[in-house]
Amino acid sequence: MKIALVNQPWDSVTPPVQSGSIPIWNYQVARQLAQSCQVVVYARQNRKQKAVEWSEQVEYRRVSVIFEKVVNRLSRLINKFSPKSHYFASRLYGVIYALSLALDLRQQQCDVVHIHNFSQFVPLIRAFNPNIKIVLHMHCEWLSQLNRTKMAKRLADVDLIIGCSHYITDKIKACYPQFAERCQTVFNGVDVEKFLKNSDSESQSDCLKLLFVGRISPEKGLHTLIDAFKIVLKQYPQTKLQIVGPNKPTPTEFIATLSDEPTVASLAKFTPKQYYSYLQSQLSSEVANQVSFVGGIKHSQLVELYQEADFLINPSLSESFGMSLVEAMAMGLPVIASRVGGMTGIVEEGKTGFLFEPDNPIALAEAMMRLIEDKQLRTVMGEAGRQRVLNYFSWHKVADSLLIHYSRLIEPPAQPLVQNYAMESF
Numbered sequence: 001m002k003i004a005l006v007n008q009p010w011d012s013v014t015p016p017v018q019s020g021s022i023p024i025w026n027y028q029v030a031r032q033l034a035q036s037c038q039v040v041v042y043a044r045q046n047r048k049q050k051a052v053e054w055s056e057q058v059e060y061r062r063v064s065v066i067f068e069k070v071v072n073r074l075s076r077l078i079n080k081f082s083p084k085s086h087y088f089a090s091r092l093y094g095v096i097y098a099l100s101l102a103l104d105l106r107q108q109q110c111d112v113v114h115i116h117n118f119s120q121f122v123p124l125i126r127a128f129n130p131n132i133k134i135v136l137h138m139h140c141e142w143l144s145q146l147n148r149t150k151m152a153k154r155l156a157d158v159d160l161i162i163g164c165s166h167y168i169t170d171k172i173k174a175c176y177p178q179f180a181e182r183c184q185t186v187f188n189g190v191d192v193e194k195f196l197k198n199s200d201s202e203s204q205s206d207c208l209k210l211l212f213v214g215r216i217s218p219e220k221g222l223h224t225l226i227d228a229f230k231i232v233l234k235q236y237p238q239t240k241l242q243i244v245g246p247n248k249p250t251p252t253e254f255i256a257t258l259s260d261e262p263t264v265a266s267l268a269k270f271t272p273k274q275y276y277s278y279l280q281s282q283l284s285s286e287v288a289n290q291v292s293f294v295g296g297i298k299h300s301q302l303v304e305l306y307q308e309a310d311f312l313i314n315p316s317l318s319e320s321f322g323m324s325l326v327e328a329m330a331m332g333l334p335v336i337a338s339r340v341g342g343m344t345g346i347v348e349e350g351k352t353g354f355l356f357e358p359d360n361p362i363a364l365a366e367a368m369m370r371l372i373e374d375k376q377l378r379t380v381m382g383e384a385g386r387q388r389v390l391n392y393f394s395w396h397k398v399a400d401s402l403l404i405h406y407s408r409l410i411e412p413p414a415q416p417l418v419q420n421y422a423m424e425s426f
Contacts, residue, residue: 001036001037001038001111001112001406001407001410002037002038002039002040002108002109002110002111002112003033003037003038003039003040003110003111003112003113003114003406004039004040004041004042004105004108004110004112004113004114005026005029005030005039005040005041005042005114006026006042006101006113006114006115006116006121007022007023007026007041007042007043007044007116008022008116008117008118009044009065009068009093009094009097009098009118010044011023011043011044012043012044012045012046012049012062013026013027013041013043013060013062014049015027015053015055015056015058015060016055017299018298018299018300019296019298019299021139021188021323022116022117022139023043024299025116025188025189026041026116027041028189028191028395028398029189029395029398029399029402030058031056031058031395032395032396032398032399033399033402033403034056034057034058035057036403037403037406038059039057039058039059040058040059040060040061040108040110041058041059041060041061042061042062042063042101042104043060043061043062043063044062044063044065044068044097045062045063045064045065046062049062050062051064061104061108063097063100063101063104064100065096065097065100066096068094068096068097086146086147086253086258087253088253088254089119089120089142089146089147089150090120091120091123093120094118094120094121095120095124098118098120098121098124098125099124101113101121101124101125102121102124102125102127102128102129103128105125105128105129105132106128106129110129110132111132111133111406111410112132112133112134112135112406112409112410113125113129113132113133113134113135114135114137114402115134115135115136115137116137116138116139117137117138117139117140117142119136119142119143119151119154119155119158120154122134122136122154122155122157122158123154123157126157133159133160133406133409133410134157134158134159134160135158135159135160135161135162135405135406135409136155136158136160136161136162137162137164137186138161138162138163138164138168138172138320139164139168139188139320139321140168140254140320141168141171141258141259141318141320142258143155143161143171143172143175143176144171144172144174144175145258145259145260146258148175148176151176152176152178152179155176155179155182156179158179158182159182159409160182160184160405160409161179161182161183161184162183162184162185162186162405163183163184163185163186164185164186164187164188164320164321164342165185165187165320165321165341165342165345165346166185166342166345167320167341167342167344167345168185168320168321168341168342169183169184169185184405186398186401186402186405187321187392187393187397187398187401188321188323188326188393188398189326189393189394189395189396189397189398190323190326190327190330190389190393190394190395191330191394191395192330192389192390192393192394192395194300194303195303195306195327195330195331196330196331197306197307197331197332197333197382197386198307206238207238207239207240208236208238208239208240208310208311208372209239209240209241209242209308209309209310210229210239210240210241210242210309210310210311210312210313210368211241211242211244211305211306211309211311211312211313211328211333212225212241212242212243212244212245212312212313212314212315212324213244213245213302213305213312213314213324213327213328214244214245214314214316214324215245215246215247215248215249215250216243216245216246216247216248216249216275216276216279216293217248217249217250217272217275218249218250218256218267218270218272218275218317219250219255219256219264219267219316219317219318220245220315220316220317221315221316221317221338221358221359222243222275222279222315223278223279223282224315224317224358224359224360224361224364225241225243225313225315225361225364226279226282226283226287226291227282227361228315228361228362228364228365228368229241229287229290229291229365229368230287231361231362231365232365232368232369232372233286233287233290235369236369236372237290238290239290239372240290240291240292241290241291241292242292242294242305242309243291243292243293243294244294244295244297244302244305245294245295245296246295246296247276247295247296248296249272249273249275249276250272251272252267252268252272255267255318256268259318261317261318261340263317263358263359264317264318267317276293302327303331306327306328306331306333307331309328309333310333310371310372310378311328311333311334311335311336311353311371311378312324312325312328312333312334312335312336313335313336313337313364313368314335314336314337314338314343315337315338315358315364316337316338316340316341316343316358317338317340317358317359318340318341319337319338319340319341319342319343320341320342321341321342321343321346322337322341322342322343322346322347325337325343325346325347325353326346326389326393328385329346329352329353329382329385329386329388329389329393330385330386330389330393331382331386332382332383332385332386333378333382333385334352334353334354334371334377334378334381334382334385335347335352335353335354335381335385336353336354336355336356336364336367336368336371337353337354337355337356338355338356338357338358338359339355339356339357339358340358343355346393348384348388351381351384352381352384352385352388353381353385354367354370354371
């Protein structure tokens, strides 16, 4: 079986991949699949990058995107006259990349092509590769938020629709019941050997370190976290908070203006480029001394920060999965997360951590103080979280699940495939 994994049009990759959620997903999954399949990973070609490169039995093919910027700007311009068309979902956006992919796939004779998020790639790939099996993997809510008539036409050419969480998959099924049998859930994964707690690193200090990992962007709920942390500091003034992640706000049109959730839609009040400055303005000198903004770091460097932390917090208002939760749990850390999206399927309430109502700093502060006050609870939750990751979220589990789905595409079972909730649900 020959599999093609396709990065998003803005992604470039150089193995070993250390940044970008989709590039890391493709890199890790490709390494696993290459043990039993031929695997090609596609990405855009930047200057000084080779067109073809091999690493760990995986072929990396990079496609030229000359004139792509011009075409993408045209799609944005058209969007100004028709705002509801959403430029990032238009047929023009990424079309040079998609066309290059479609033509190269025809030469490669792959059995399956696995696309992330960009449904507009489907018609072009199908036109040039009529017999290939197309997988569309959604890590966001676009299919349930964008024009359903347009999306349905694209989905008609898709052989398998994957959601990164049951939350995403169930929303797709509800919006497109005619394609429900094509929908499956495959979770994101973590390197359980690399993300492993070193018992010697456990802090003996009374000063607890709390951790956030993610982009500095309004939908990540950092304003809620800072308000909650102020409450915590009144009772535990030595507590420290590390905020790890790049200052790369998500464009408002990608999330806030698409959502029908009031708490998410309200994020439009923030100017994304000024969000970091806003957060800084909310810190008094006393609070600022206890908060550190680490910035963006390589994925491999995260392990050291998880080693030093006592627990992780994800206060997002919109989250399809919740990658930082899985990484922290793999490290044996308890977690606190908003009761939104895919995070409700990761955190076992009261067992691996706590869930709180989104955009509620008082509820978040109460959950934080419960963990601060009870070391034994932190230990028990951390151990349960590690086991949960081993059961569901290793890259090995992800690849095994994909192989089952790919094989069924190539050789369909006699009976319609039903989601194996006994294996994959909680």
